[in-house]
Amino acid sequence: MKIAVSGKGGVGKTTISASLISFFLSKGYKVFAVDADPDVSLGTVLGIDDDSVEGIKPIVEMREVISKKSGGGGAYFPLDPQVEDLMEEYVIQKDNLFFLKMGAVKQGGSACYCRENTVLNALVNSLLVKQKEIVLLDMGAGIEHLTRGTSGGVDLMIILTEASKVSVNTALTVKKLAQELGVKNINFIGNKIRTEKEKEFLKNTLPPDEILGFIEYNEEVLERAMGVHPLEKSSAAIIDIKAIGEEILARNS
Amino acid sequence: MKIAVSGKGGVGKTTISASLISFFLSKGYKVFAVDADPDVSLGTVLGIDDDSVEGIKPIVEMREVISKKSGGGGAYFPLDPQVEDLMEEYVIQKDNLFFLKMGAVKQGGSACYCRENTVLNALVNSLLVKQKEIVLLDMGAGIEHLTRGTSGGVDLMIILTEASKVSVNTALTVKKLAQELGVKNINFIGNKIRTEKEKEFLKNTLPPDEILGFIEYNEEVLERAMGVHPLEKSSAAIIDIKAIGEEILARNS
Numbered sequence: 327m328k329i330a331v332s333g334k335g336g337v338g339k340t341t342i343s344a345s346l347i348s349f350f351l352s353k354g355y356k357v358f359a360v361d362a363d364p365d366v367s368l369g370t371v372l373g374i375d376d377d378s379v380e381g382i383k384p385i386v387e388m389r390e391v392i393s394k395k396s397g398g399g400g401a402y403f404p405l406d407p408q409v410e411d412l413m414e415e416y417v418i419q420k421d422n423l424f425f426l427k428m429g430a431v432k433q434g435g436s437a438c439y440c441r442e443n444t445v446l447n448a449l450v451n452s453l454l455v456k457q458k459e460i461v462l463l464d465m466g467a468g469i470e471h472l473t474r475g476t477s478g479g480v481d482l483m484i485i486l487t488e489a490s491k492v493s494v495n496t497a498l499t500v501k502k503l504a505q506e507l508g509v510k511n512i513n514f515i516g517n518k519i520r521t522e523k524e525k526e527f528l529k530n531t532l533p534p535d536e537i538l539g540f541i542e543y544n545e546e547v548l549e550r551a552m553g554v555h556p557l558e559k560s561s562a563a564i565i566d567i568k569a570i571g572e573e574i575l576a577r578n579s
Numbered sequence: 580m581k582i583a584v585s586g587k588g589g590v591g592k593t594t595i596s597a598s599l600i601s602f603f604l605s606k607g608y609k610v611f612a613v614d615a616d617p618d619v620s621l622g623t624v625l626g627i628d629d630d631s632v633e634g635i636k637p638i639v640e641m642r643e644v645i646s647k648k649s650g651g652g653g654a655y656f657p658l659d660p661q662v663e664d665l666m667e668e669y670v671i672q673k674d675n676l677f678f679l680k681m682g683a684v685k686q687g688g689s690a691c692y693c694r695e696n697t698v699l700n701a702l703v704n705s706l707l708v709k710q711k712e713i714v715l716l717d718m719g720a721g722i723e724h725l726t727r728g729t730s731g732g733v734d735l736m737i738i739l740t741e742a743s744k745v746s747v748n749t750a751l752t753v754k755k756l757a758q759e760l761g762v763k764n765i766n767f768i769g770n771k772i773r774t775e776k777e778k779e780f781l782k783n784t785l786p787p788d789e790i791l792g793f794i795e796y797n798e799e800v801l802e803r804a805m806g807v808h809p810l811e812k813s814s815a816a817i818i819d820i821k822a823i824g825e826e827i828l829a830r831n832s
Contacts, residue, residue, distance in 0.1 A: 334588070334589075334618065334620075335587070335588020335589045335592075335719075335720035335721075336587075336588045336589015336590065336591075336720075337589065338589075339588075340745070363721060364721065364722055364723060364726070365587065365721040365722045365749050365752065367587075367745040367748065367749070370744065370745055370748070371745065376748075431722065431726075431752055431756075432726045433726070433756070433759050434725050434726060434728065434731075434755070434756035434757065434758070434759030434760040435725075435726070435727070435728030435731055435759060435760045436726055436728075437726055437727070438691060438693050438696075438723060438726065438727050439723055439726070440691050440693065443691075466588075466720070466721055466723075467588035467589075467618075467719070467720035467721060468588075468616060468617065468618040468719055468720060469617055469618045469684065470617060470691060470692055470719075470723075472687050472688075473617070473684075473685040473686070473687060473688070473689055473690055473691065473692070474688070474690070474691050475687065475688030475689075478687075478688055491623065492593070492620040492623055492624065495620065495623070495629075496618050496620070499618065499684055502687070503684075503686070503687035504687060505687070506686050506687030506688060507687040507688050
Protein backbone atom coordinates (compact mmCIF):
# COMPACT_ATOMS: atom_id res chain seq x y z
CA MET A 327 0.00 0.00 0.00
CA LYS A 328 1.23 3.49 -0.87
CA ILE A 329 0.00 6.30 1.36
CA ALA A 330 0.49 10.08 1.21
CA VAL A 331 -0.18 12.25 4.26
CA SER A 332 -1.18 15.82 3.44
CA GLY A 333 -2.93 18.90 4.77
CA LYS A 334 -2.43 22.51 5.72
CA GLY A 335 0.80 23.64 7.38
CA GLY A 336 0.77 22.87 11.08
CA VAL A 337 -2.02 20.27 11.16
CA GLY A 338 0.46 17.66 12.36
CA LYS A 339 1.46 15.82 9.16
CA THR A 340 4.92 14.85 10.38
CA THR A 341 3.85 13.89 13.90
CA ILE A 342 0.94 11.76 12.65
CA SER A 343 3.04 10.27 9.83
CA ALA A 344 5.67 9.19 12.34
CA SER A 345 2.99 7.78 14.67
CA LEU A 346 1.37 5.79 11.87
CA ILE A 347 4.79 4.54 10.73
CA SER A 348 5.40 3.33 14.28
CA PHE A 349 2.01 1.64 14.33
CA PHE A 350 2.62 -0.18 11.03
CA LEU A 351 6.08 -1.28 12.25
CA SER A 352 4.48 -2.65 15.42
CA LYS A 353 2.14 -4.70 13.20
CA GLY A 354 5.11 -6.31 11.44
CA TYR A 355 5.04 -4.21 8.26
CA LYS A 356 8.13 -3.16 6.37
CA VAL A 357 7.71 0.62 6.06
CA PHE A 358 9.37 2.90 3.50
CA ALA A 359 9.05 6.35 5.07
CA VAL A 360 9.62 9.19 2.62
CA ASP A 361 10.11 12.79 3.71
CA ALA A 362 8.68 14.62 0.69
CA ASP A 363 9.24 18.13 2.10
CA PRO A 364 12.56 19.81 1.17
CA ASP A 365 12.56 21.23 4.69
CA VAL A 366 13.04 17.75 6.15
CA SER A 367 11.87 16.92 9.65
CA LEU A 368 10.31 13.44 9.49
CA GLY A 369 13.70 11.84 10.18
CA THR A 370 14.19 13.93 13.32
CA VAL A 371 10.70 13.11 14.56
CA LEU A 372 11.35 9.39 13.92
CA GLY A 373 14.37 9.66 16.18
CA ILE A 374 17.03 9.49 13.46
CA ASP A 375 19.96 11.80 14.17
CA ASP A 376 20.40 14.88 11.96
CA ASP A 377 23.84 13.85 10.66
CA SER A 378 22.49 10.54 9.35
CA VAL A 379 19.61 12.34 7.59
CA GLU A 380 22.09 14.83 6.09
CA GLY A 381 24.35 11.97 5.09
CA ILE A 382 22.05 10.08 2.74
CA LYS A 383 21.56 10.99 -0.90
CA PRO A 384 18.13 12.35 -1.81
CA ILE A 385 15.70 10.49 -4.06
CA VAL A 386 16.18 13.12 -6.80
CA GLU A 387 19.58 11.50 -7.46
CA MET A 388 18.01 8.05 -7.94
CA ARG A 389 16.84 8.79 -11.46
CA GLU A 390 19.17 6.27 -13.03
CA VAL A 391 18.29 3.53 -10.55
CA ILE A 392 14.58 4.10 -11.21
CA SER A 393 15.05 4.28 -14.94
CA LYS A 394 17.16 1.11 -15.06
CA LYS A 395 14.86 -0.90 -12.80
CA SER A 396 11.66 0.18 -14.51
CA GLY A 397 13.15 -0.43 -17.96
CA GLY A 398 13.16 3.23 -18.92
CA GLY A 399 9.72 4.09 -17.62
CA GLY A 400 6.36 2.52 -17.12
CA ALA A 401 7.29 -0.87 -15.71
CA TYR A 402 6.98 -1.79 -12.06
CA PHE A 403 9.80 -3.13 -9.94
CA PRO A 404 9.63 -4.68 -6.48
CA LEU A 405 11.70 -3.62 -3.49
CA ASP A 406 13.68 -6.86 -3.54
CA PRO A 407 17.14 -7.29 -1.96
CA GLN A 408 18.80 -6.38 -5.27
CA VAL A 409 17.02 -3.02 -5.42
CA GLU A 410 17.70 -2.45 -1.74
CA ASP A 411 21.43 -2.84 -2.48
CA LEU A 412 21.18 -0.23 -5.24
CA MET A 413 19.32 2.06 -2.86
CA GLU A 414 21.77 1.68 -0.01
CA GLU A 415 23.20 5.21 -0.24
CA TYR A 416 19.69 6.66 -0.23
CA VAL A 417 18.25 4.81 2.71
CA ILE A 418 18.62 4.79 6.47
CA GLN A 419 17.50 1.39 7.69
CA LYS A 420 16.48 0.57 11.24
CA ASP A 421 14.98 -2.91 11.46
CA ASN A 422 11.87 -2.79 9.25
CA LEU A 423 12.00 0.98 8.77
CA PHE A 424 13.54 2.36 5.59
CA PHE A 425 13.84 6.17 5.62
CA LEU A 426 14.33 8.22 2.43
CA LYS A 427 14.26 11.95 1.69
CA MET A 428 13.03 13.64 -1.48
CA GLY A 429 15.56 16.45 -1.68
CA ALA A 430 18.17 18.41 0.18
CA VAL A 431 18.27 22.09 1.14
CA LYS A 432 19.60 24.16 -1.78
CA GLN A 433 21.12 27.58 -1.96
CA GLY A 434 18.79 30.58 -1.67
CA GLY A 435 17.56 31.77 -5.07
CA SER A 436 19.05 28.79 -6.91
CA ALA A 437 16.07 26.63 -7.91
CA CYS A 438 12.62 25.21 -7.35
CA TYR A 439 11.96 21.61 -6.31
CA CYS A 440 10.18 20.57 -9.51
CA ARG A 441 12.78 17.97 -10.47
CA GLU A 442 12.70 16.45 -6.96
CA ASN A 443 8.93 16.11 -7.19
CA THR A 444 9.11 14.55 -10.66
CA VAL A 445 11.64 11.91 -9.59
CA LEU A 446 9.69 11.09 -6.44
CA ASN A 447 6.55 10.67 -8.53
CA ALA A 448 8.43 8.30 -10.87
CA LEU A 449 9.66 6.27 -7.89
CA VAL A 450 6.22 6.01 -6.28
CA ASN A 451 4.63 5.07 -9.59
CA SER A 452 7.13 2.35 -10.45
CA LEU A 453 7.49 0.72 -7.03
CA LEU A 454 5.71 -2.60 -6.76
CA VAL A 455 4.67 -2.84 -3.12
CA LYS A 456 4.18 -6.35 -1.77
CA GLN A 457 2.05 -7.75 1.04
CA LYS A 458 3.13 -6.39 4.42
CA GLU A 459 4.93 -3.46 2.82
CA ILE A 460 3.84 0.15 3.14
CA VAL A 461 5.26 3.25 1.48
CA LEU A 462 4.28 6.38 3.44
CA LEU A 463 5.00 9.86 2.07
CA ASP A 464 4.98 12.82 4.44
CA MET A 465 4.13 15.61 1.97
CA GLY A 466 5.00 19.30 2.15
CA ALA A 467 2.36 21.72 3.44
CA GLY A 468 -0.31 23.04 1.15
CA ILE A 469 -1.32 22.06 -2.35
CA GLU A 470 1.67 22.33 -4.67
CA HIS A 471 2.54 18.62 -4.43
CA LEU A 472 -0.94 18.02 -5.84
CA THR A 473 -0.86 20.56 -8.67
CA ARG A 474 2.57 19.11 -9.49
CA GLY A 475 1.14 15.60 -9.36
CA THR A 476 3.86 14.32 -7.01
CA SER A 477 1.49 12.23 -4.94
CA GLY A 478 -0.52 10.97 -7.95
CA GLY A 479 0.64 7.37 -7.66
CA VAL A 480 -0.57 6.60 -4.15
CA ASP A 481 -3.39 4.22 -3.25
CA LEU A 482 -4.54 6.28 -0.28
CA MET A 483 -4.41 10.01 0.40
CA ILE A 484 -4.80 10.80 4.09
CA ILE A 485 -5.78 14.42 4.64
CA LEU A 486 -5.25 15.81 8.12
CA THR A 487 -7.32 18.70 9.36
CA GLU A 488 -7.96 20.61 12.53
CA ALA A 489 -11.44 21.81 13.45
CA SER A 490 -11.07 25.27 11.91
CA LYS A 491 -12.49 26.88 8.78
CA VAL A 492 -9.13 27.51 7.07
CA SER A 493 -7.88 24.00 7.83
CA VAL A 494 -11.05 22.37 6.45
CA ASN A 495 -10.92 24.64 3.37
CA THR A 496 -7.44 23.32 2.60
CA ALA A 497 -8.53 19.74 3.32
CA LEU A 498 -11.39 19.98 0.82
CA THR A 499 -9.14 21.60 -1.79
CA VAL A 500 -6.64 18.76 -1.29
CA LYS A 501 -9.43 16.22 -1.76
CA LYS A 502 -10.58 17.84 -5.01
CA LEU A 503 -7.02 17.92 -6.37
CA ALA A 504 -6.36 14.31 -5.30
CA GLN A 505 -9.52 13.23 -7.13
CA GLU A 506 -8.31 15.05 -10.22
CA LEU A 507 -5.05 13.10 -9.87
CA GLY A 508 -7.03 9.87 -9.87
CA VAL A 509 -6.29 8.82 -6.29
CA LYS A 510 -8.89 6.17 -5.47
CA ASN A 511 -9.05 6.30 -1.71
CA ILE A 512 -9.14 9.65 0.04
CA ASN A 513 -9.71 9.81 3.78
CA PHE A 514 -9.59 12.43 6.49
CA ILE A 515 -8.25 12.45 10.03
CA GLY A 516 -9.39 15.12 12.49
CA ASN A 517 -6.34 16.10 14.53
CA LYS A 518 -5.82 18.18 17.71
CA ILE A 519 -9.41 17.60 18.79
CA ARG A 520 -10.22 19.28 22.09
CA THR A 521 -13.99 18.99 22.42
CA GLU A 522 -17.01 17.02 21.19
CA LYS A 523 -18.10 20.23 19.47
CA GLU A 524 -14.94 20.17 17.36
CA LYS A 525 -15.69 16.57 16.32
CA GLU A 526 -19.22 17.59 15.36
CA PHE A 527 -17.89 20.52 13.32
CA LEU A 528 -15.71 18.15 11.28
CA LYS A 529 -18.50 15.57 10.89
CA ASN A 530 -20.70 18.34 9.52
CA THR A 531 -18.14 19.84 7.13
CA LEU A 532 -16.50 16.62 5.81
CA PRO A 533 -18.16 13.47 4.38
CA PRO A 534 -18.58 11.45 7.63
CA ASP A 535 -17.80 8.05 6.07
CA GLU A 536 -14.49 9.39 4.75
CA ILE A 537 -13.27 10.26 8.26
CA LEU A 538 -10.85 7.62 9.56
CA GLY A 539 -11.04 8.95 13.08
CA PHE A 540 -10.11 11.74 15.47
CA ILE A 541 -6.96 12.31 17.49
CA GLU A 542 -7.16 14.06 20.81
CA TYR A 543 -5.08 17.21 21.22
CA ASN A 544 -1.86 16.11 22.82
CA GLU A 545 1.15 16.67 20.63
CA GLU A 546 3.58 16.20 23.46
CA VAL A 547 2.41 12.70 24.24
CA LEU A 548 2.76 11.71 20.59
CA GLU A 549 6.14 13.35 20.23
CA ARG A 550 7.50 11.67 23.33
CA ALA A 551 6.08 8.35 22.19
CA MET A 552 7.73 8.43 18.79
CA GLY A 553 10.98 7.02 17.56
CA VAL A 554 11.47 3.64 16.03
CA HIS A 555 9.97 1.52 18.83
CA PRO A 556 7.16 3.59 20.23
CA LEU A 557 3.47 3.57 20.94
CA GLU A 558 3.74 1.44 24.06
CA LYS A 559 2.19 4.24 26.14
CA SER A 560 -1.54 4.35 26.59
CA SER A 561 -2.71 7.97 26.47
CA ALA A 562 -5.88 8.92 24.61
CA ALA A 563 -3.89 10.28 21.65
CA ILE A 564 -1.98 7.00 21.25
CA ILE A 565 -5.15 4.93 21.53
CA ASP A 566 -6.63 7.18 18.80
CA ILE A 567 -3.63 6.56 16.53
CA LYS A 568 -3.86 2.79 17.02
CA ALA A 569 -7.59 2.80 16.22
CA ILE A 570 -6.95 4.86 13.08
CA GLY A 571 -4.08 2.59 12.04
CA GLU A 572 -6.35 -0.46 12.37
CA GLU A 573 -9.05 1.36 10.40
CA ILE A 574 -6.57 2.09 7.58
CA LEU A 575 -5.52 -1.58 7.42
CA ALA A 576 -9.17 -2.77 7.54
CA ARG A 577 -10.33 -0.40 4.79
CA ASN A 578 -7.40 -1.16 2.49
CA SER A 579 -6.93 -4.91 2.85
CA MET B 580 9.17 48.88 3.68
CA LYS B 581 8.76 45.42 2.17
CA ILE B 582 8.36 42.57 4.63
CA ALA B 583 8.10 38.80 4.14
CA VAL B 584 6.73 36.57 6.91
CA SER B 585 8.05 33.02 6.81
CA GLY B 586 8.63 29.91 8.90
CA LYS B 587 7.67 26.27 9.27
CA GLY B 588 4.11 25.14 8.55
CA GLY B 589 1.83 25.85 11.48
CA VAL B 590 3.97 28.42 13.32
CA GLY B 591 1.25 31.03 12.76
CA LYS B 592 2.44 32.93 9.68
CA THR B 593 -1.03 33.90 8.50
CA THR B 594 -2.37 34.81 11.96
CA ILE B 595 0.67 36.94 12.81
CA SER B 596 0.76 38.48 9.32
CA ALA B 597 -2.87 39.54 9.68
CA SER B 598 -2.22 40.88 13.19
CA LEU B 599 0.79 42.90 12.03
CA ILE B 600 -1.21 44.21 9.05
CA SER B 601 -3.90 45.36 11.49
CA PHE B 602 -1.27 47.02 13.65
CA PHE B 603 0.27 48.90 10.71
CA LEU B 604 -3.19 50.01 9.54
CA SER B 605 -3.91 51.30 13.05
CA LYS B 606 -0.72 53.38 12.81
CA GLY B 607 -1.95 55.02 9.61
CA TYR B 608 0.08 53.00 7.12
CA LYS B 609 -1.17 52.00 3.69
CA VAL B 610 -0.62 48.22 3.64
CA PHE B 611 -0.34 46.00 0.56
CA ALA B 612 -1.03 42.52 1.93
CA VAL B 613 0.05 39.72 -0.40
CA ASP B 614 -0.99 36.10 0.08
CA ALA B 615 2.02 34.32 -1.42
CA ASP B 616 0.72 30.80 -0.74
CA PRO B 617 -1.29 29.14 -3.55
CA ASP B 618 -3.46 27.67 -0.80
CA VAL B 619 -4.77 31.13 0.10
CA SER B 620 -6.03 31.89 3.58
CA LEU B 621 -4.73 35.36 4.50
CA GLY B 622 -7.81 36.97 2.96
CA THR B 623 -10.14 34.82 5.08
CA VAL B 624 -8.18 35.60 8.22
CA LEU B 625 -8.31 39.33 7.39
CA GLY B 626 -12.08 39.05 7.29
CA ILE B 627 -12.48 39.30 3.51
CA ASP B 628 -15.21 36.99 2.22
CA ASP B 629 -14.16 33.96 0.15
CA ASP B 630 -16.05 35.02 -2.99
CA SER B 631 -14.20 38.34 -3.12
CA VAL B 632 -10.86 36.57 -2.74
CA GLU B 633 -11.85 34.11 -5.49
CA GLY B 634 -13.03 37.01 -7.64
CA ILE B 635 -9.77 38.93 -8.02
CA LYS B 636 -7.12 38.07 -10.60
CA PRO B 637 -3.87 36.69 -9.21
CA ILE B 638 -0.57 38.57 -9.43
CA VAL B 639 0.77 36.01 -11.92
CA GLU B 640 -1.49 37.65 -14.52
CA MET B 641 0.02 41.08 -13.85
CA ARG B 642 3.12 40.39 -15.90
CA GLU B 643 2.27 42.97 -18.53
CA VAL B 644 1.41 45.66 -16.00
CA ILE B 645 4.73 45.08 -14.21
CA SER B 646 6.68 44.95 -17.44
CA LYS B 647 5.08 48.15 -18.77
CA LYS B 648 5.49 50.09 -15.55
CA SER B 649 9.08 49.02 -14.95
CA GLY B 650 10.06 49.71 -18.55
CA GLY B 651 10.65 46.07 -19.38
CA GLY B 652 12.50 45.17 -16.22
CA GLY B 653 14.85 46.68 -13.74
CA ALA B 654 13.24 50.08 -13.15
CA TYR B 655 11.19 50.92 -10.08
CA PHE B 656 7.67 52.26 -10.14
CA PRO B 657 5.64 53.75 -7.30
CA LEU B 658 2.18 52.65 -6.25
CA ASP B 659 0.64 55.90 -7.46
CA PRO B 660 -3.05 56.32 -8.34
CA GLN B 661 -2.32 55.48 -11.99
CA VAL B 662 -0.81 52.11 -11.07
CA GLU B 663 -3.62 51.50 -8.61
CA ASP B 664 -6.08 51.93 -11.49
CA LEU B 665 -4.18 49.35 -13.55
CA MET B 666 -4.17 47.01 -10.58
CA GLU B 667 -7.86 47.37 -9.85
CA GLU B 668 -8.85 43.85 -10.99
CA TYR B 669 -6.08 42.37 -8.85
CA VAL B 670 -6.80 44.17 -5.60
CA ILE B 671 -9.42 44.11 -2.87
CA GLN B 672 -9.31 47.49 -1.15
CA LYS B 673 -10.73 48.24 2.28
CA ASP B 674 -9.70 51.70 3.45
CA ASN B 675 -5.90 51.62 3.63
CA LEU B 676 -5.68 47.85 3.10
CA PHE B 677 -4.90 46.52 -0.39
CA PHE B 678 -5.15 42.72 -0.61
CA LEU B 679 -3.54 40.73 -3.45
CA LYS B 680 -3.00 37.00 -4.05
CA MET B 681 -0.05 35.37 -5.82
CA GLY B 682 -1.90 32.58 -7.59
CA ALA B 683 -5.09 30.58 -7.77
CA VAL B 684 -5.74 26.90 -7.15
CA LYS B 685 -4.94 24.88 -10.31
CA GLN B 686 -6.01 21.46 -11.44
CA GLY B 687 -4.34 18.44 -9.81
CA GLY B 688 -1.27 17.32 -11.75
CA SER B 689 -1.33 20.33 -14.06
CA ALA B 690 1.61 22.50 -12.97
CA CYS B 691 3.97 23.90 -10.37
CA TYR B 692 3.82 27.48 -9.07
CA CYS B 693 7.20 28.55 -10.46
CA ARG B 694 5.74 31.17 -12.77
CA GLU B 695 3.62 32.66 -9.97
CA ASN B 696 6.70 32.98 -7.80
CA THR B 697 8.71 34.59 -10.59
CA VAL B 698 6.05 37.23 -11.28
CA LEU B 699 5.62 37.98 -7.57
CA ASN B 700 9.37 38.41 -7.27
CA ALA B 701 9.34 40.84 -10.22
CA LEU B 702 6.52 42.83 -8.61
CA VAL B 703 8.23 43.03 -5.22
CA ASN B 704 11.52 44.01 -6.82
CA SER B 705 10.09 46.77 -8.98
CA LEU B 706 7.69 48.35 -6.47
CA LEU B 707 8.89 51.64 -5.11
CA VAL B 708 7.44 51.83 -1.60
CA LYS B 709 6.98 55.29 -0.17
CA GLN B 710 6.89 56.63 3.37
CA LYS B 711 3.94 55.26 5.32
CA GLU B 712 3.53 52.33 2.89
CA ILE B 713 4.22 48.71 3.75
CA VAL B 714 4.14 45.65 1.53
CA LEU B 715 3.71 42.48 3.59
CA LEU B 716 4.02 39.03 2.02
CA ASP B 717 2.58 36.02 3.84
CA MET B 718 4.80 33.28 2.38
CA GLY B 719 4.02 29.60 1.91
CA ALA B 720 5.31 27.14 4.52
CA GLY B 721 8.84 25.85 4.36
CA ILE B 722 11.79 26.87 2.24
CA GLU B 723 10.89 26.66 -1.43
CA HIS B 724 10.03 30.38 -1.71
CA LEU B 725 13.63 30.98 -0.65
CA THR B 726 15.34 28.50 -2.97
CA ARG B 727 13.14 29.97 -5.71
CA GLY B 728 14.17 33.47 -4.67
CA THR B 729 10.57 34.71 -4.48
CA SER B 730 11.14 36.74 -1.34
CA GLY B 731 14.56 38.04 -2.44
CA GLY B 732 13.46 41.66 -2.88
CA VAL B 733 12.23 42.36 0.65
CA ASP B 734 13.87 44.71 3.16
CA LEU B 735 12.93 42.59 6.15
CA MET B 736 12.44 38.86 6.53
CA ILE B 737 10.47 37.99 9.66
CA ILE B 738 10.91 34.36 10.64
CA LEU B 739 8.36 32.91 13.01
CA THR B 740 9.23 29.99 15.22
CA GLU B 741 7.77 28.03 18.07
CA ALA B 742 9.95 26.78 20.92
CA SER B 743 10.64 23.35 19.42
CA LYS B 744 13.70 21.80 17.83
CA VAL B 745 12.13 21.21 14.39
CA SER B 746 10.65 24.72 14.27
CA VAL B 747 13.99 26.34 15.19
CA ASN B 748 15.81 24.14 12.65
CA THR B 749 13.55 25.48 9.90
CA ALA B 750 13.93 29.06 11.20
CA LEU B 751 17.73 28.83 11.02
CA THR B 752 17.58 27.27 7.54
CA VAL B 753 15.29 30.12 6.43
CA LYS B 754 17.76 32.65 7.84
CA LYS B 755 20.69 31.08 5.99
CA LEU B 756 18.74 31.05 2.69
CA ALA B 757 17.53 34.65 3.20
CA GLN B 758 21.14 35.74 3.74
CA GLU B 759 22.11 33.97 0.52
CA LEU B 760 19.32 35.93 -1.19
CA GLY B 761 20.86 39.16 0.09
CA VAL B 762 18.05 40.14 2.47
CA LYS B 763 19.59 42.75 4.78
CA ASN B 764 17.38 42.57 7.83
CA ILE B 765 16.39 39.19 9.20
CA ASN B 766 14.51 38.95 12.48
CA PHE B 767 12.76 36.29 14.49
CA ILE B 768 9.50 36.21 16.44
CA GLY B 769 8.89 33.50 19.03
CA ASN B 770 5.25 32.50 18.72
CA LYS B 771 2.88 30.37 20.86
CA ILE B 772 5.02 30.91 23.94
CA ARG B 773 3.62 29.17 27.00
CA THR B 774 6.38 29.42 29.60
CA GLU B 775 9.50 31.38 30.54
CA LYS B 776 11.45 28.20 29.80
CA GLU B 777 10.27 28.32 26.19
CA LYS B 778 11.48 31.93 25.89
CA GLU B 779 14.85 30.91 27.31
CA PHE B 780 15.08 28.03 24.84
CA LEU B 781 14.63 30.45 21.92
CA LYS B 782 17.05 33.01 23.38
CA ASN B 783 19.64 30.24 23.63
CA THR B 784 19.12 28.81 20.15
CA LEU B 785 18.63 32.05 18.15
CA PRO B 786 20.80 35.22 18.10
CA PRO B 787 19.10 37.18 20.97
CA ASP B 788 19.43 40.61 19.32
CA GLU B 789 17.66 39.32 16.20
CA ILE B 790 14.53 38.41 18.19
CA LEU B 791 11.82 41.05 17.78
CA GLY B 792 9.79 39.65 20.63
CA PHE B 793 7.60 36.82 21.87
CA ILE B 794 3.88 36.24 21.49
CA GLU B 795 1.98 34.42 24.19
CA TYR B 796 0.13 31.27 23.16
CA ASN B 797 -3.39 32.38 22.45
CA GLU B 798 -4.39 31.89 18.86
CA GLU B 799 -8.07 32.31 19.56
CA VAL B 800 -7.64 35.81 20.96
CA LEU B 801 -5.66 36.85 17.92
CA GLU B 802 -8.08 35.25 15.49
CA ARG B 803 -11.09 36.87 17.10
CA ALA B 804 -9.28 40.20 17.16
CA MET B 805 -8.47 40.20 13.47
CA GLY B 806 -10.24 41.66 10.50
CA VAL B 807 -9.69 45.09 9.08
CA HIS B 808 -10.27 47.12 12.25
CA PRO B 809 -8.94 45.00 15.04
CA LEU B 810 -6.47 44.97 17.90
CA GLU B 811 -8.65 47.03 20.22
CA LYS B 812 -8.69 44.20 22.77
CA SER B 813 -6.05 44.06 25.44
CA SER B 814 -5.04 40.44 26.00
CA ALA B 815 -1.40 39.50 26.47
CA ALA B 816 -1.11 38.22 22.89
CA ILE B 817 -2.39 41.50 21.46
CA ILE B 818 -0.08 43.55 23.67
CA ASP B 819 2.78 41.34 22.42
CA ILE B 820 1.81 42.03 18.79
CA LYS B 821 1.68 45.78 19.38
CA ALA B 822 5.10 45.76 21.05
CA ILE B 823 6.56 43.76 18.16
CA GLY B 824 4.93 46.08 15.61
CA GLU B 825 6.49 49.11 17.34
CA GLU B 826 9.84 47.30 17.42
CA ILE B 827 9.65 46.63 13.65
CA LEU B 828 8.90 50.29 12.96
CA ALA B 829 11.67 51.47 15.30
CA ARG B 830 14.31 49.15 13.84
CA ASN B 831 13.42 49.96 10.23
CA SER B 832 12.80 53.71 10.27
